[in-house]
Amino acid sequence: MTGTNQATTATATYREAIKEALVEALDRDPRVFLMGEDVGRYGGCYAVTKGLLDRYGEERLRDTPLSESAFVGAGIGAALGGMRPIVEVMTVNFSLLALDQIMNNAATLRHMSGGQFEIPLVIRMATGAGRQLAAQHSHSLEGWYAHIPGIKVLAPATVEDARGMLWPALLDPNPVLIFEHADLYNSEGPLPADPAAIDIVSAKVRRPGTTLSCFTYGGSLRKALAAAEALAAEGIDMEVVDLRSLRPLDMPTILASLRRTHRALIVDEGWRSGSLSAEIAARLAEEAFYELDAPIARVCSAEVPIPYAKHLEEAAIPQPESIAAAARGLVGGKHG
Amino acid sequence: MTQTPRELPLPGREQALLLLREMLRIRRFEEKAAEVYSAQKIRGFLHLYIGEEAVAVGLISQLRAEDAIISTYREHGHALARGVEMGAIMAEMYGKQEGCSRGRGGSMHLFDARTRFYGGNAIVAGGLPLAVGLALAAKMQGQEAVTVCFFGEGAVAEGEFHESMNLAAVWKLPVLFVCENNLYAMGTALDRSESQTDLTVKAASYNVPAERVDGMDVLAVADAAQRALASIRAGDGPVFLEMRTYRFRAHSMFDAQLYRDKEEIERWKKHGPILRFQGRLREAGLLDDRDLEALEAEISREVEAAVAFAEAGTFEPIETLTKDVYAGEER
Numbered sequence: 001m002t003g004t005n006q007a008t009t010a011t012a013t014y015r016e017a018i019k020e021a022l023v024e025a026l027d028r029d030p031r032v033f034l035m036g037e038d039v040g041r042y043g044g045c046y047a048v049t050k051g052l053l054d055r056y057g058e059e060r061l062r063d064t065p066l067s068e069s070a071f072v073g074a075g076i077g078a079a080l081g082g083m084r085p086i087v088e089v090m091t092v093n094f095s096l097l098a099l100d101q102i103m104n105n106a107a108t109l110r111h112m113s114g115g116q117f118e119i120p121l122v123i124r125m126a127t128g129a130g131r132q133l134a135a136q137h138s139h140s141l142e143g144w145y146a147h148i149p150g151i152k153v154l155a156p157a158t159v160e161d162a163r164g165m166l167w168p169a170l171l172d173p174n175p176v177l178i179f180e181h182a183d184l185y186n187s188e189g190p191l192p193a194d195p196a197a198i199d200i201v202s203a204k205v206r207r208p209g210t211t212l213s214c215f216t217y218g219g220s221l222r223k224a225l226a227a228a229e230a231l232a233a234e235g236i237d238m239e240v241v242d243l244r245s246l247r248p249l250d251m252p253t254i255l256a257s258l259r260r261t262h263r264a265l266i267v268d269e270g271w272r273s274g275s276l277s278a279e280i281a282a283r284l285a286e287e288a289f290y291e292l293d294a295p296i297a298r299v300c301s302a303e304v305p306i307p308y309a310k311h312l313e314e315a316a317i318p319q320p321e322s323i324a325a326a327a328r329g330l331v332g333g334k335h336g
Numbered sequence: 337m338t339q340t341p342r343e344l345p346l347p348g349r350e351q352a353l354l355l356l357r358e359m360l361r362i363r364r365f366e367e368k369a370a371e372v373y374s375a376q377k378i379r380g381f382l383h384l385y386i387g388e389e390a391v392a393v394g395l396i397s398q399l400r401a402e403d404a405i406i407s408t409y410r411e412h413g414h415a416l417a418r419g420v421e422m423g424a425i426m427a428e429m430y431g432k433q434e435g436c437s438r439g440r441g442g443s444m445h446l447f448d449a450r451t452r453f454y455g456g457n458a459i460v461a462g463g464l465p466l467a468v469g470l471a472l473a474a475k476m477q478g479q480e481a482v483t484v485c486f487f488g489e490g491a492v493a494e495g496e497f498h499e500s501m502n503l504a505a506v507w508k509l510p511v512l513f514v515c516e517n518n519l520y521a522m523g524t525a526l527d528r529s530e531s532q533t534d535l536t537v538k539a540a541s542y543n544v545p546a547e548r549v550d551g552m553d554v555l556a557v558a559d560a561a562q563r564a565l566a567s568i569r570a571g572d573g574p575v576f577l578e579m580r581t582y583r584f585r586a587h588s589m590f591d592a593q594l595y596r597d598k599e600e601i602e603r604w605k606k607h608g609p610i611l612r613f614q615g616r617l618r619e620a621g622l623l624d625d626r627d628l629e630a631l632e633a634e635i636s637r638e639v640e641a642a643v644a645f646a647e648a649g650t651f652e653p654i655e656t657l658t659k660d661v662y663a664g665e666e667r
Contacts (some may be wrong), residue, residue, distance in 0.1 A: 033476070059476065065506065070465045070499030077469020077483075080454060081404070083476060085469075100496070104459050105466060113447035113455060114438025115660035149661045173663035 009193060014156075015185040017163035018048050018124075022086070024195070025170055026056055029084055032170060035062035035071055036088030045090050046126060046185050072098035072123065076106050076175070079121040084170050089125040092141045092179065106175040107150030121175045122166065128219045128269055129317050130183035135305035138313070140269040142179040142218070143276035146247040152176045153246040154200055157221035159189030161244060164198025172200065179246075181219030181269075203250035205257065209239030211331055212263035215254060215280055217243035220267045220318050227323035238265075238327055246276060254280065255288050262293040263330050267318050272300035297330045299323050344555040349622045353631070355397060355554050356617065359389040359610050360635050362413040365422060368639045369412070369429060369443075373589055377646075378429045380442050381458075385413035387584035390609035391516055392417040394557025395484065395577075398565055402481040404452040404470045406463040409444035410516075410583075411456035414486055420448040422638055423645030432649030439652055452481075460521075461487060461494035464513070468500050471509035471574075482568050484512045489578075490521025492535055501542040501576070508573035512564055513539070515576065516551065518583045523595035539576035551579030552609045584608070 012020070025032045034049065040063040043050035053061045064071040068089060075087035089095045095102070102123070109117050129138035146153045152174055156162045162180065169176040192198055206221065207228050216224045221242050228238040241257050243249065258264055264284050268277035281296045302316045346352055366384045373382050385392070392413035396405070399418075407414045415425055420436055428435025429443050437447045444458040454470065457463035467485035474481040491497050492515065504511045515535055519526055526533050539546035545567065549560040557579060564575040582604040586593050605611075617623035 062507075065499070065502060067499035067503060069496050070468060070503045073462075073465020073496070073500070074469035074472055074503060077466035077471075078473040078476075079469070080466065081470040081473025081477075083473045100459060100462060101465055104462055105457070109447075109455065110663070111660045112437060112441045112445050113449075114433075114435075114440055116437075116447050116449040117454070118663060149658075152662075 009190045011188055012159055012163070012191050013185065014159050014162045014180070014187050014189070015046060015048050017159045017191060018166070018180065019050075019052070020191075021163050021166035021195075022049065022052065025086065025166055026052075026060060028167070029170070031082065031084040032086065033060040033062060033083065034086045034088060035064050035075065037064055037066055037090055039063060039088050044088070046182065048185070068094055068097035069101055073101040073105065075121050075123065076101055076119055079119045079175075080109070080117055085121055086166075086170070087121065087123045089123060091137050091182070092125050092127040093136050093139055095125050095141075102145070102151065102175075102177075103148060107148045111150060118173050119175045120170070120173050122169045122178060123175070124178045124180060126182040127179040128181040128183055129301075129306045129313055130219065132308055132310055132313060134308040138306035140218075140301065142177070142246055143268065143270040145177050146276050146279070148247075150175070151247070152200070154178045155218040155244065155246055156180065157184070157218050157242050157244070159187065160192045161198060164192050164195040165200050167195065168198065168200045176200070179218060183219050187222070201245055201248070201250060203244055203253040204242050205239060205253070206242045207238070207240040209237040210261060211237045212265055212327055213239045213241060213257040213261045214265045214267060214323070214327065215241045215243060215257075216267035217246060218269065220269050223318055223320045224267050224323055226320040227327065230320065230324050231327055234328075236327060236331055249280065249283070251283060251287070254284070258284060258288050259291050262291055264292065265297045265299065265323070265327055265330055267299045267323055269301055269317050271303050272298060273303065275300060294330050294332070297326050299326045344553075344559050346555070346616060346620055346622065352617055352622050353627070355393055355558070356610070356613055356623070357631055357635070358393040358397070358417050359554065359613065360631060361422070361638065362389045362392065362416050363610060364635050364639050365416060365425075365642070366412055368643060369426070370585070370589070372643065378443065380444075381409065381588050382429070382443050383410040383588050384583070384585040385410050387604065387608060388516060388518060388551065388581045389413055390554035390557050390613070391514070391551045391579045391581055394554040395514060395561045397558050398561040399482070399484065402452070402479065404454055404481060404483045405486070406454050406467040406470070406483065407456050407486045408460075408463065408488060409456050409458040410488070411446055411486070412443070415446045415448065415453055418448070418451045418453050420446060420451055420453055422642040424448075426642040426646040427649040430646040430649060431651065432646060433652040434645065434649040461491035461496035463487065464491070464496050464500035467511050468504050468509060471504065471511040472507065475509055480569060482510045482512055482565055484514060486514045486516060488521065489515055489517035489519070489526055489535060490524075491515070492538055493521070493529060501539060501544055501574070504574040505542045505544050508571070510568045511574040512561070512568055513544070513574060513576045515578045516581055517578050518581050520587070520595065522587045523591070525595065535578045536576065544574050544576045546576040546578065548578045548580060551581035552607050552612060554609055554613050
């Protein structure tokens with residue numbers, strides 16, 4: 001944790017942390033407003049914005065029709081016009097209806113106009129599986145967005161980051177996408193003592209270790225940490241690195257970890273083929289091949305649409321057990 | 337709103353000549369663009385606006401400096417009428433860094449912050465949500481600015497058209513939707529692609545006031561724009577104008593025009609916006625051969641200067657290829 005701490009550290013849920021961040025943003029800058037489906041009267045589909053309509057009114061808490069392309073595009077246009085919009089898309093699967101606006105406008109306008117226009121926009125959306133919502137509400141497509149030059153992609157995995165990442169994202173003059181893993185909203189953790197100290201550029205070592213490095217983000221961080229605890233009992237000391245920013249990637253931190261442990265395990269809830277995990281693996285191979293004492297390993301989602309039945313859903317995505325198993329396979333006989 | 341009356345009274349000589357001049361600037365500029373395209377000075381797509389000049393000129397003649405424009409990939413006319421420098425537009429098509437988008441956009445992506453020209457958008461209907469957002473920003477900041485959004489009739493088949501019309505109407509935003517109906521979405525005629533070919537009905541279904549305008553008559557366009565803008569500025573929400581027009585040239589430089597016959601093109605040309613307006617000015621004694629010659633000579637000089645500017649322009653160094661992908665990154 002960064003910053004100077006007082007006597008007690010307050011804890012909160014991930015949901016409450018995002019709400020606090022929204023309140024901070026709406027209070028600090030009159031140009032900030034939030035729009036999306038059911039963010040106002042309903043209180044947000046994940047109850048993140050409950051009560052905010054009464055506090056800020058319909059001008060700044062805008063319920064939109066179910067028109068993802070229009071309201072995401074309107075967010076881009078409003079940013080062009082001098083506002084600081086926060087656009088909420090219910091889930092990453094729905095964001096595909098707005099992919100035209102994100103890819104063809106948000107990501108291109110600055111460069112294509114020769115630097116004349118700026119899009120200081122934040123788009124928040126839920127991502128990931130774990131709540132038995134089946135194949136149109138459960139995917140992890142942030143890796144697709146991380147493919148696109150011109151946008152930044154963040155994945156807060158902790159309450160601290162859920163609280164602290166929004167404001168710097170709003171200050172950033174580029175379009176920033178924030179992926180909130182839907183399974184994290186009820187999770188609890190310490191709020192940052194000093195939210196202003198939270199950055200949106202660095203990866204962070206969440207658990208130092210010496211045997212191997214596990215690179216992960218978002219909803220998989222907790223699972224990787226759980227796996228690390230199990231492994232510790234076996235004498236395998238797994239370092240867990242939270243990527244935090246998926247684009248750009250903080251390669252110095254990632255490489256520094258690898259240089260300490262010489263073994264790399266990448267855990268990504270996206271599918272394996274053509275994924276963010278593939279990108280990280282390629283960069284490690286390109287930039288630190290001779291640091292590797294073992295082949296790079298990956299734990300990703302099975303290459304299926306995420307199914308409804310609980311046991312199938314659990315089997316489809318990374319779990320502490322599969323992460324631990326991959327780690328064991330990676331270290332072979334070498335412990336500690 | 338009602339149908340536009342047939343023949344509107346002419347404005348004063350100065351304003352009339354200004355409208356004619358702006359239409360001629362677009363026409364001569366594009367003829368030159370086609371010529372230098374053939375000489376391979378311009379590559380990529382080149383979508384000519386020839387035949388549709390009355391729409392851009394009539395409409396934009398009614399705008400204020402604070403108003404914003406979103407346009408399509410057929411936007412040379414809108415950019416010129418808005419006051420984007422002709423030389424900067426030509427240089428853009430040459431791919432030179434003196435171009436209005438530093439050579440990154442080309443013919444389809446002209447941008448100019450100074451005149452609030454937010455670009456040619458080459459995704460059909462992709463500009464409509466942006467226009468809604470620009471209008472939202474203006475309204476939330478208490479500005480009087482109107483956002484004008486040009487798009488072709490092909491866009492009405494896209495979901496973004498319907499989403500944007502609805503959103504602008506629900507939030508009563510200051511957007512003027514200008515549909516340039518030139519009858520063909522590339523090669524597909526409207527009646528082959530739409531079950532409802534009366535486009536004003538589509539707008540009306542979102543409670544957006546809609547009017548069909550003779551887009552070949554610059555005065556009719558200006559008149560409709562003036563009334564629409566007054567309504568929007570009064571806070572009454574968006575307006576939809578369907579401009580009935582026709583492009584005399586192919587969709588792009590690659591189009592063999594197999595989908596329409598020559599007679600149809602000739603028929604429309606007889607009612608061309610420049611020919612028609614010139615005729616009225618002559619009849620009214622506001623224009624004679626000498627006026628026209630002088631006008632043509634002046635425009636010819638401007639076009640030649642634009643070409644010279646583009647020719648003399650420089651290419652962006654490859655070292656700055658990735659500049660402005662993100663803010664503050666030089667490369």
